[in-house]
Amino acid sequence: MSMTRRAFLERLSAVGGTTLMLMGLEAFGMGIASAQTAPPPLQGGGAGKKVIILGAGVAGLTSAYELGKAGYDVTVIEARAFAGGRSQTARKGFQLTELGGETQTCNFDEGQYINHGPWRIPFHHRSTLHYIKEFGVEVELFNNDNDNSFMYFTKGSGPLANKPIRKREVAADMRGHTADIFAKLAQNGALDKQMDAADREQFLAYLSAEGYLKGDAHDYHGAEGRGWITKPGAGLVAGEEAPIYKLGDVLHSEAWKVLSSITDWDQQRTMFQPKGGMYMLPMGFVTKGGVGEKIVYSTVVEKIRQNAKGVEISVVNGEGKRSTVKGDYCICTIPLSVLKSIDTGFSAPFKAAMDGCAYAPVGKIGLQMKRRFWEEDHWIYGGHVYTDNSEIGSISLPSTNWLGKKGTLLGYYQFMGDAAKVSALSPADRAKFAVDFGQKVFPAYAESFETAFSVAWHRVQYNLGGWGMWSDEARARDYPVLLQPQGRVYLAGEHLSHIGGWQAGGIESAWMQIDALHKRASAAA
């Protein structure tokens, strides 16, 4: 998820008419925090039982690692030649061929990368951090809220529309002017009914602190944190604060839409990313966790069959050779968008429930820049440039290789109808589209651009979408059905959690299902 759910919804309203709007604004049943902090204790061991795991994304890797530790004989079937599922990192040589598209080979310099799948780990995703710690994956802070970054709003009016303005300016002025007006209302008796005199005095002190109000009149004249025309340094000049914007100008710019009392739960300020790219997390499972030797790569599931004694998975490998894999149980982490086209033999009600989950079109593009102009020219270190141009969504600046020579930024991150539209462009045209917009925000954007790598997850084979989405109705009707095993097959993945679109959802879904599987296997033994 690139932005708060609220911002996402606001953006949809702003755009209007996308398919998603038809589902209703409260249609996202995506949960937003992570409940589990540790894997379930699988007591008693699984010796003698074989579990076939479909998919080597984080849900499959988690299942294989934990069941393997408990003594189960596990085999992971993975369609791709590498593990990680969507937890990918595009680096030099990384290849992607979208359905119906040309093959992109990532041409970034050594050390440059883009996490075109999941890219950040909020502090409360205990499950993801559990494995980060377990495998000693080195993490660094991801700057998710940079007051010095720009915002670029295009649908408003007035002098602050269609130009880059700093988030700190908008925050200081919107809240400062508001506190100023409110303080005057309070002084004129508007709160006399709500509060006693002592509370009103404290409340005025709060408004003064919040809005940097000055004097007995409680006037807003700006705040040093808002910014400077002449910055203090050595010498005689003490510095000069930049003049404030008028309330009406900020209001009409619509840039206040990114402000909130507090960031949304899934958009906390304190986030992490693995050093070197998100693929370091699956690599932890594969190497340190020893799961690698249990993965059969480049092998696609064609058919799932089962009876009272076990499951049988028909697969085809990269050379077109067909075979079957047999086991006692199966954990299937294949996205529902893909699974629904596989011959599963599942019951009609179960298949109907699978149809209740829609998959989000999602697009991202990484742009390698020969110079970190956002740092050098604009003093912006990480964070996001938010815009109401929903085909761009946001430009995100890298939180790694600080002060380095080159940098790779995220040029767009769009969803739903916007992602569908942009994904129709060729990779070269997507890059041109992204660079043309970025040039409006940063004067050195186009001249610094070197090479791009883009993804449209809804066009990626074996994914067919960024993540699963549940309407409120489907969440109530279909989601509980899919949490139950279909015979000996257990579904797992971010789509089967309230943390949709995040790795923590996949991990915690796996934890729940291996716990259920283990209890059943132990009882049967």
Add this chain to the structure above:
Amino acid sequence: MSMTRRAFLERLSAVGGTTLMLMGLEAFGMGIASAQTAPPPLQGGGAGKKVIILGAGVAGLTSAYELGKAGYDVTVIEARAFAGGRSQTARKGFQLTELGGETQTCNFDEGQYINHGPWRIPFHHRSTLHYIKEFGVEVELFNNDNDNSFMYFTKGSGPLANKPIRKREVAADMRGHTADIFAKLAQNGALDKQMDAADREQFLAYLSAEGYLKGDAHDYHGAEGRGWITKPGAGLVAGEEAPIYKLGDVLHSEAWKVLSSITDWDQQRTMFQPKGGMYMLPMGFVTKGGVGEKIVYSTVVEKIRQNAKGVEISVVNGEGKRSTVKGDYCICTIPLSVLKSIDTGFSAPFKAAMDGCAYAPVGKIGLQMKRRFWEEDHWIYGGHVYTDNSEIGSISLPSTNWLGKKGTLLGYYQFMGDAAKVSALSPADRAKFAVDFGQKVFPAYAESFETAFSVAWHRVQYNLGGWGMWSDEARARDYPVLLQPQGRVYLAGEHLSHIGGWQAGGIESAWMQIDALHKRASAAA
């Protein structure tokens, strides 16, 4: 500076009666941002001229590095056995003996450290970042604003006083309730004079976004980012938001004092620290910058003399041997608190101007904890625990070695009268004082504590204070005098800038003075 200047002043008001209050609340002439982004070009070269630099802190190191590059013959006289001035990092074996105090030998584990001097670099300190980049010092983000951290306010009343509460809860509830009240006033016509109908509608939309107000009534009922009782995960439970606090309870707690529309300029969210400790910055000058070979260590300045042809510095080395060092010019970065006791031969007006700068008592303590309970138990990764107990000031959690086993936190950071008071304790009693308070905030504090290292900068020889402070009167009257050379001696350091208490002040002051020195030397040549 540990906190915003405002918070600092508020704290002083809260405490009352400190020496500083006598100077008046607006007495701090400390500037807060950094004007220069690159060193001055010293064109023409300084061949044949010798400059003696007193002090190997960042101002002295900067002077030596830049003048050396321009061809000057430079010698740096340093009283200590190591370079860096206050830019120190206490690691295993680091020793400190305060005046009149026992010798502390830092007993932290390998890899553990505390920056007991400067510890963070705001994104706008271009001068500091210039040398970070020049010497390839690896930096990482410093988490300066963690919404998930606790606040612990003791002077308020009601159910939220004297207990740890999360910043996100206070921010959401204070701003949410405020937006709720204001929205209702606006709906009842309170803004009819100030705004037209269209603006009022946009303003209500802003209040709704700011306060997460719900429905046509614009009621505040909480926000998901505020926190959860039951967090969403896998399974059927979608999660349950934590109940909100009453406005009166938050108001009476006084914890709202840490909220502001925007962080102060010197307390920006986006900050850096060198990996491994702040001493990596002076080490960059010493090793990569080649300044090390120009430093004469363990050598104390006793007397400064000059005539029309040059300067002569009388020094005594560690073995008590006296000698003189001669040069054409001198850059003196010795803190004024120390310099005023040296026989400088400066003019009476110049000496009087030196007396205009007061030095801040400042105390810090590092506490090594055998377990990162703030991360493991409370999910707090970096940031500060603010308190209105001014003898503690803040507890700060380390922004390094994420998810590691042990960690070293800052147990207090106090100023002025509070620092003077705590500094009278023995190192062991300071640690006990800090641990006793921390135990109120974190249940595992005392049982996790292993070893401490504390500093009281006003008791440190060769510093005698944390940083220079200027009253408005002294800034106008005395500061300009000290910017002028005293004969062939130029003063430099953070005290001679508007960025007092920050490394950037020292660097930019040095830039200004070497530029002046070079212009004069070039004209004379």
